[in-house]
Amino acid sequence: MKALKTFAGLFACVIFLSGCTSFKQVATFTSCSQQSLRGVTLPYSGYKFCEDSCFIRQAPVRNLYALKCDCRRDSLRDTIILNECATLSSYYAALTNLTGASPIDFAPVAKSLSAGKYGSITITNNEAGIFNKLAIAATTLVTLEYKSRKLREFITEYDPRVQEAIGILKNQLVNLQLDATNISREYKYTIRSAIDSASDKGERLLLVAMYQQKKAQLDEAWSGYESLKDMLDKILEGEKMLVQNTADLKNKTFIKSIMDIAGDINYSTPKTKSTSDGQ
Amino acid sequence: MASDISNAQFATQLAKIYSDAADQVDAFIDANHDSLQQSEDLSTFEGFEQQLTHYSEQFTDLSNNMLFTGAEDCFGQLSDATASIQQALVHIKDVNKTINIVAASLTLAENILEFDVKGIATSIVGVINAAKAQGDDTGNH
Numbered sequence: 001m002k003a004l005k006t007f008a009g010l011f012a013c014v015i016f017l018s019g020c021t022s023f024k025q026v027a028t029f030t031s032c033s034q035q036s037l038r039g040v041t042l043p044y045s046g047y048k049f050c051e052d053s054c055f056i057r058q059a060p061v062r063n064l065y066a067l068k069c070d071c072r073r074d075s076l077r078d079t080i081i082l083n084e085c086a087t088l089s090s091y092y093a094a095l096t097n098l099t100g101a102s103p104i105d106f107a108p109v110a111k112s113l114s115a116g117k118y119g120s121i122t123i124t125n126n127e128a129g130i131f132n133k134l135a136i137a138a139t140t141l142v143t144l145e146y147k148s149r150k151l152r153e154f155i156t157e158y159d160p161r162v163q164e165a166i167g168i169l170k171n172q173l174v175n176l177q178l179d180a181t182n183i184s185r186e187y188k189y190t191i192r193s194a195i196d197s198a199s200d201k202g203e204r205l206l207l208v209a210m211y212q213q214k215k216a217q218l219d220e221a222w223s224g225y226e227s228l229k230d231m232l233d234k235i236l237e238g239e240k241m242l243v244q245n246t247a248d249l250k251n252k253t254f255i256k257s258i259m260d261i262a263g264d265i266n267y268s269t270p271k272t273k274s275t276s277d278g279q
Numbered sequence: 280m281a282s283d284i285s286n287a288q289f290a291t292q293l294a295k296i297y298s299d300a301a302d303q304v305d306a307f308i309d310a311n312h313d314s315l316q317q318s319e320d321l322s323t324f325e326g327f328e329q330q331l332t333h334y335s336e337q338f339t340d341l342s343n344n345m346l347f348t349g350a351e352d353c354f355g356q357l358s359d360a361t362a363s364i365q366q367a368l369v370h371i372k373d374v375n376k377t378i379n380i381v382a383a384s385l386t387l388a389e390n391i392l393e394f395d396v397k398g399i400a401t402s403i404v405g406v407i408n409a410a411k412a413q414g415d416d417t418g419n420h
Contacts (some may be wrong), residue, residue, distance in 0.1 A: 036339060046343075053336075074360055077343060109397050122344040124283045126283040126284070127283065158281055167284050168287070169286075170345060171284065171287050171288050171342065174295075175291055175294065175343050178294050178295060178335065178339050179339060181298055181302075182298055182301070182332050182336055182339075185301055186329075189308075189325055189328055196316075
């Protein structure tokens with residue numbers, strides 16, 4: 001079962017690696033990481049959370065015009081998270097390039113936001129610094145055409161930032177998952193109290209149906225975040241293994257383990273389409 | 280000094296603890312809806328559920344913006360209190376004792392968000408005592 005899972009997971013990554021490379025297994029890991037991070041969508045965005053919270057807190061409104069929600073800051077936070085994923089993805093794309101594998105689709109790295117306050121969103125020096133340096137590293141690696149012998153040097157130099165970047169991203173995903181849990185509960189008690197004061201059975205039935213539909217959406221989003229967290233954990237595991245083995249990247253035990261991890265990364269990448277509309 | 284990311288992770292932990300506590304209160308309401316309605320305690324518990332959720336969301340917000348500071352100072356003291364909250368709310372039995380521990384938890388959250396060190400210390404004692412009283416019933420000490 002494990003072998004089947006690894007094979008299924010690797011198939012999608014390996015087909016992109018058609019070139020000749022002396023670090024084929026490293027390239028498989030980096031390209032799986034790159035593709036998985038590039039494909040990230042938020043199962044339940046901060047924007048959607050803001051809209052749902054706003055709706056619950058203002059309900060019942062007399063008409064739709066009365067529903068005022070300003071979710072721009074949440075939308076900005078979502079964009080920042082997705083940009084951070086794209087930056088990490090580009091870093092792994094650049095590493096794949098450095099292994100000598102055929103050039104893969106390298107998305108231009110968007111300039112990350114500088115540290116500072118954007119309305120009520122704060123980007124700390126630490127967060128901005130980590131992602132900006134990774135973005136610069138990725139661009140440099142691709143544009144200056146370094147030789148693959150530089151691979152070890154780059155992995156060692158950038159690994160601390162990569163690990164911290166993954167930590168920041170994961171924490172933000174946990175927060176969004178908590179938002180989904182909290183809003184699900186808020187829907188529940190709002191609808192529970194509406195049911196308590198509902199006048200007839202038909203009204204109660206509609207409320208229950210509405211709650212079940214919303215709960216199913218939020219449960220799916222919650223599971224989506226579990227998968228994203230698993231994916232990041234696997235990338236982090238591979239990253240740690242990579243940096244520990246830079247002295248001997250052709251060691252058989254390392255090769256087997258990194259291939260297993262590459263398979264797991266792709267396997268744990270959420271396959272469902274995002275239900276949110278705030279991205 | 281704790282880094283931005285460890286402060287943010289600590290704030291997320293707090294958000295999770297308050298979200299879990301809200302889940303426990305929610306489950307208690309589900310299981311005792313009719314009796315709580317009869318004893319007129321339903322609105323008290325619904326209010327608790329909403330407030331615990333609200334604090335969880337505030338911690339999440341601080342974590343997202345990496346604005347939470349003081350994880351290092353708070354962590355040692357808070358770990359006992361948060362463990363008490365988690366344990367005490369797993370098996371809610373006595374309504375009045377549960378009211379005490381939730382109320383103490385809410386005061387604690389308020390003090391953490393205001394970075395009131397003295398208030399945090401006092402409310403931690405309140406949480407632990409309330410949890411102990413609950414534990415006397417459930418066998419948890």
